Amino acid sequence: MISLVWFKRDLRIDDHGPLADAARHGAVLPVYIIEPDYWQQPDTSVRQWLFIEQSLQLLNQQLTALGQSLLVLKGPATQVLRQLCQEFPITQVLSHEETGNLWTFQRDLAVKQLLKELAIPWLQYQQHAVFRALKNRDLWAEQADTYLSGTLYPKPTALPFLCHSRQPLQPFRPHRALDLIPCSSAQTAFVLPDTLQSFFNYRAKDYSRHISLPDKAQHSSSRLSPYLAYGQLSLRALQQQTLRQIKQQAALSFGLSSFYSRLRWHCHFIQKLESDPLIETEALHPGYARLRKQDFNSDWFWAWSNGYTGYPLIDACMRSLLATGWLHFRARAMLVAFACYHLWLDWRPVALHLAQCFVDYEPGIHYPQIQMQAGTTGINPNRMYNPVLQSQQKDPQGHFIRRWCSELRLLPDSWLHQPWLMPLSLQRQYGCLLGTDYPMPVVDLQQAMRLAKQRITECKQQQDSEWWREQKHQVVQRHASRKRPSRPGVKSASSAGQLSLDLNE
Numbered sequence: 001m002i003s004l005v006w007f008k009r010d011l012r013i014d015d016h017g018p019l020a021d022a023a024r025h026g027a028v029l030p031v032y033i034i035e036p037d038y039w040q041q042p043d044t045s046v047r048q049w050l051f052i053e054q055s056l057q058l059l060n061q062q063l064t065a066l067g068q069s070l071l072v073l074k075g076p077a078t079q080v081l082r083q084l085c086q087e088f089p090i091t092q093v094l095s096h097e098e099t100g101n102l103w104t105f106q107r108d109l110a111v112k113q114l115l116k117e118l119a120i121p122w123l124q125y126q127q128h129a130v131f132r133a134l135k136n137r138d139l140w141a142e143q144a145d146t147y148l149s150g151t152l153y154p155k156p157t158a159l160p161f162l163c164h165s166r167q168p169l170q171p172f173r174p175h176r177a178l179d180l181i182p183c184s185s186a187q188t189a190f191v192l193p194d195t196l197q198s199f200f201n202y203r204a205k206d207y208s209r210h211i212s213l214p215d216k217a218q219h220s221s222s223r224l225s226p227y228l229a230y231g232q233l234s235l236r237a238l239q240q241q242t243l244r245q246i247k248q249q250a251a252l253s254f255g256l257s258s259f260y261s262r263l264r265w266h267c268h269f270i271q272k273l274e275s276d277p278l279i280e281t282e283a284l285h286p287g288y289a290r291l292r293k294q295d296f297n298s299d300w301f302w303a304w305s306n307g308y309t310g311y312p313l314i315d316a317c318m319r320s321l322l323a324t325g326w327l328h329f330r331a332r333a334m335l336v337a338f339a340c341y342h343l344w345l346d347w348r349p350v351a352l353h354l355a356q357c358f359v360d361y362e363p364g365i366h367y368p369q370i371q372m373q374a375g376t377t378g379i380n381p382n383r384m385y386n387p388v389l390q391s392q393q394k395d396p397q398g399h400f401i402r403r404w405c406s407e408l409r410l411l412p413d414s415w416l417h418q419p420w421l422m423p424l425s426l427q428r429q430y431g432c433l434l435g436t437d438y439p440m441p442v443v444d445l446q447q448a449m450r451l452a453k454q455r456i457t458e459c460k461q462q463q464d465s466e467w468w469r470e471q472k473h474q475v476v477q478r479h480a481s482r483k484r485p486s487r488p489g490v491k492s493a494s495s496a497g498q499l500s501l502d503l504n505e
């Protein structure tokens, strides 16, 4: 009896249910499939592949040490699996459930059909606190707690040798007509142990204080997102480790507790896409279905996606993202809000560009977050960030801006956040001519904000309020958290400041 273990976004051997169970029942054929069609999808990019390629090298080393190396095969999953099932006496296929994009959703349906034809059972294991066919959110928090605090799967001690890897990790690069510039300093899959250790030893100390500061967040955030996205790290193992550390390390417990609550968001968001895969392409609240469908300004999209909007913090965030593949949460939210409110860009191309940029691209977090920041969920406030105030308060000395917008580096702090206000004589003095060395702002902030507000009001007037309420109720039933705020009546820091404006208020 041979069990085929299909690795997907779960590139590890610890707390890996399919591998652990398969190993208990006999021989295991561990397989990863490179699907060229997947790598042509508009939300994928070479930088994501490079991280996966490194993770596969590590996984292969770990599996080889157990006795059976990883088979990395290229082709459509149905074709590869059919061939393997003909070549080996496969009695079952085991994998984790995948909450991916619509392409992987369709691929899984095709694989299900194939394995049914071949009469080979496909056992799919839960990988996160994300539940298939969940009807509503009433019991989600309790179910999530049970899953996350559950016993971890043991690492297999040995795997019987079956065959050599026939295609030993041969170089593969997706051939894409258009792709982003290569990351000059992307996170690598090889540094997971150091990243974990340094976070739990000292970096977590400033987690809460620095999480929204562009120059500091890169150090004080956990930076564990790509390891979670491709499953090098088990989310529940990390949660359990965090709880232990909170008890053991008094000096870090404040930072670690707020990290712990962020970790809870991981599964909360992925559950949304699991329950409703169309979140990738359709507005969650149908009232917003046609919002921003017209008036797409491609010049503004180019300026935004390349970091040339004329707003220094926006441009610095985008350029940093293009170069490193990572941004902290607040900057991601601000980039989306600026694109979707100030520039009135449809959220779909915005989502695709950012997905390509993120090394840690996780569809289940990405699309629900994009819709939340673009104001199309119907259950979250329409939050518009003021990029000038954000800049003055989160990067007052402009360390981050100067690093990524080098044309602004000589400007004194007083002009840095609004360079367009500088007289021509000063522009010459500081070697930065507006409109030549650095762009003038693509839009006027106040006007853009007024227009966005007006357009949202008009959109809401197209249906009667009873209909809006009913649709909102349905979204709440399906997707909203049932958890009460820990201190009722106290607004969270993110919603309280004047750095962003809730258009609904």
Ligand SMILES: Cc1cc2nc3c(=O)[nH]c(=O)nc-3n(C[C@H](O)[C@H](O)[C@H](O)COP(=O)(O)OP(=O)(O)OC[C@H]3O[C@@H](n4cnc5c(N)ncnc54)[C@H](O)[C@@H]3O)c2cc1C
Pocket: 221, 222, 223, 224, 225, 226, 228, 229, 259, 262, 263, 264, 265, 266, 267, 269, 327, 328, 329, 330, 332, 333, 336, 358, 360, 361, 362, 363, 365, 366, 369, 370, 373
């Ligand atoms: C528009 C937008 C798109 C995003 N797209 C992604 C994405 O594709 N992949 C991704 O991993 N995260 C995404 N996030 C969430 C968040 O910004 C990143 O998880 C975080 O910046 C990653 O850095 P970190 O691991 O150091 O975070 P930490 O703050 O150290 O958090 C630890 C982990 O908790 C989870 N987490 C943290 N914040 C959130 C959140 N707001 N929602 C859900 N889970 C969270 C992530 O798994 C993260 O790795 C997105 C946020 C926004 C606003």
